[in-house]
Amino acid sequence: xxxxxxxxxxxxxxxxxxxxxxxxxxxxxxxxxxxxxxxxxxxxxxxxxxxxxxxxxxxxxxxxxxxxxxxxxxxxxxxxxxxxxxxxxxxxxxxxxxxxxxxxxxxxxxxxxxxxxxxxxxxxxxxxxxxxxxxxxxxxxxxxxxxxxxxxxxxxxxxxxxxxxxxxxxxxxxxxxxxxxxxxxxxxxxxxxxxxxxxxxxxx
Amino acid sequence: xxxxxxxxxxxxxxxxxxxxxxxxxxxxxxxxxxxxxxxxxxxxxxxxxxxxxxxxxxxxxxxxxxxxxxxxxxxxxxxxxxxxxxxxxxxxxxxxxxxxxxxxxxxxxxxxxxxxxxxxxxxxxxxxxxxxxxxxxxxxxxxxxxxxxxxxxxxxxxxxxxxxxxxxxxxxxxxxxxxxxxxxxxxxxxxxxxxxxxxxxxxxxxxxxxxxxxxxxxxxxxxxxxxxxxxxxxxxxxxxxxxxxxxxxxxxxxxxxxxxxxxxxxxxxxxxxxxxxxxxxxxxxxxxxxxxxxxxxxxxxxxxxxxxxxxxxxxxxxxxxxxxxxxxxxxxxxxxxxxxx
Numbered sequence: 001x002x003x004x005x006x007x008x009x010x011x012x013x014x015x016x017x018x019x020x021x022x023x024x025x026x027x028x029x030x031x032x033x034x035x036x037x038x039x040x041x042x043x044x045x046x047x048x049x050x051x052x053x054x055x056x057x058x059x060x061x062x063x064x065x066x067x068x069x070x071x072x073x074x075x076x077x078x079x080x081x082x083x084x085x086x087x088x089x090x091x092x093x094x095x096x097x098x099x100x101x102x103x104x105x106x107x108x109x110x111x112x113x114x115x116x117x118x119x120x121x122x123x124x125x126x127x128x129x130x131x132x133x134x135x136x137x138x139x140x141x142x143x144x145x146x147x148x149x150x151x152x153x154x155x156x157x158x159x160x161x162x163x164x165x166x167x168x169x170x171x172x173x174x175x176x177x178x179x180x181x182x183x184x185x186x187x188x189x190x191x192x193x194x195x196x197x198x199x200x201x202x203x204x
Numbered sequence: 205x206x207x208x209x210x211x212x213x214x215x216x217x218x219x220x221x222x223x224x225x226x227x228x229x230x231x232x233x234x235x236x237x238x239x240x241x242x243x244x245x246x247x248x249x250x251x252x253x254x255x256x257x258x259x260x261x262x263x264x265x266x267x268x269x270x271x272x273x274x275x276x277x278x279x280x281x282x283x284x285x286x287x288x289x290x291x292x293x294x295x296x297x298x299x300x301x302x303x304x305x306x307x308x309x310x311x312x313x314x315x316x317x318x319x320x321x322x323x324x325x326x327x328x329x330x331x332x333x334x335x336x337x338x339x340x341x342x343x344x345x346x347x348x349x350x351x352x353x354x355x356x357x358x359x360x361x362x363x364x365x366x367x368x369x370x371x372x373x374x375x376x377x378x379x380x381x382x383x384x385x386x387x388x389x390x391x392x393x394x395x396x397x398x399x400x401x402x403x404x405x406x407x408x409x410x411x412x413x414x415x416x417x418x419x420x421x422x423x424x425x426x427x428x429x430x431x432x433x434x435x436x437x438x439x440x441x442x443x444x445x446x447x448x449x450x451x452x453x454x455x456x457x458x459x460x461x462x463x464x465x466x467x468x469x470x471x472x473x474x475x476x477x478x479x480x481x482x483x484x485x486x487x488x489x490x491x492x493x494x495x496x497x498x499x500x501x502x503x504x505x506x507x508x509x510x511x512x513x514x515x516x517x518x519x520x521x522x523x524x525x526x527x528x529x530x531x532x533x534x535x536x537x538x539x540x541x542x543x544x545x
Contacts, residue, residue: 008526008530012415015511018510018511019506019507019510021510022252022506022509022510025251025252025253025254026248026251026252026506027251028254029254030250030251030254030255030256031254031255032254032255032256034256034259
């Protein structure tokens with residue numbers, strides 16, 4: 001009897017303690033981030049899909065198509081293509097196809113990249129109506145982000161950047177001018193495009 | 205003003221018109237409350253979990269109940285093949301009707317009661333059992349295993365909780381000597397220490413009696429932590445599994461209507477109805493009643509978002525091992541005290 005009563009009493013007390021705790025929470029401020037209206041800061045090591053990095057000096061992609069990322073990728077989702085324009089020391093990227101449907105964000109490509117030419121993007125708002133929307137061309141993406149490169153007067157900068165021994169008179173055209181390119185998909189048209197660009201630079 | 209209006213109505217307007225007015229009044233009161241208690245519940249649930257609750261529809265989500273209602277109204281009410289068609293359709297109405305009928309005898313203020321009858325308390329409980337039967341009918345007519353399990357649970361739960369509830373009510377009748385709700389409230393006139401909740405000189409266990417009443421009220425209205433009838437995690441939606449559209453909506457409204465009725469009854473029986481808690485505070489009539497009632501409603505929501513659902517045998521154990529013995533003790537104690545004093 002005594003045990004039963006004390007059990008009832010303790011049980012009842014615990015109920016009131018529980019209610020006191022919840023009413024305490026009731027008057028505390030809410031912690032919800034109201035997502036479409038507010039967003040949290042993305043943590044610095046967030047892994048979005050990869051993206052190409054611009055060379056801050058030239059405004060062009062740093063990538064020179066060494067294809068190490070392609071080889072490093074365990075699920076074969078990267079296909080890089082590029083051309084070596086006449087007079088240039090390095091290749092320049094013309095198409096960087098990422099099949100994000102297969103990518104597991106392992107980051108092997110970013111680790112493999114010697115030049116820091118690719119990095120994780122901070123793009124988490126990925127939604128699409130078809131599979132094909134996730135097979136993306138990172139090069140075109142980069143181009144569309146800022147259609148006009150910051151520095152058109154690249155040649156002298158380029159030479160210093162690449163190597164002091166490079167002939168100053170022969171500027172490296174390809175870095176400069178993918179501005180007016182029509183969509184770059186096939187290799188052929190890609191090869192065609194840098195040439196007018198090169199011409200432009202030479203005219204200058 | 206309320207008094208003046210009701211006086212006016214009582215004096216000059218013919219009886220049928222008065223009835224129609226009260227009918228419309230009670231129905232709109234229940235409808236409005238059912239809609240906006242859902243909002244309060246969702247807001248409250250949000251705050252208890254440190255969320256803001258509904259915010260998008262209207263200011264502070266105030267249009268949310270209307271949006272919900274439009275959604276429910278625009279949905280088809282599917283009657284599945286093989287169900288008992290008539291019972292299936294009648295059940296939601298049978299759940300709603302007792303709550304409406306019960307509110308007819310609740311005195312919102314001294315004047316403001318649709319019917320001031322001598323057996324008001326008895327009437328509420330008589331109709332209250334129809335509510336149980338209606339949920340059972342809905343579950344049984346659905347021809348769905350979950351609904352039938354739920355129906356069985358509802359019946360055993362309500363049989364178990366009706367007993368301590370009625371024992372408590374008998375205690376209150378002993379204290380006040382009447383079943384007329386209006387007289388019950390009048391009996392508690394004066395300061396809050398005259399409320400039945402605090403009348404410890406009549407029965408030292410009065411607060412405990414109130415707790416038993418409150419627990420039973422939660423169980424009778426199938427509210428958490430006693431919502432075994434609608435245990436989402438195990439029984440889909442319990443007795444309401446097969447209901448869609450407004451059939452489900454009416455069940456949902458009936459839940460809140462029953463809470464409203466239960467809390468009104470608690471206010472009348474224990475919290476002094478329309479009386480102000482302290483003599484010097486103005487007598488606001490129905491406002492005091494509503495204030496007390498909504499406090500009880502809030503506490504119901506508070507309880508729901510505090511305690512997890514009990515297990516079924518825990519629920520029956522609570523009733524048979526604790527509530528019934530304790531309420532019997534209070535009954536005996538009260539009758540002895542009433543006899544001696």
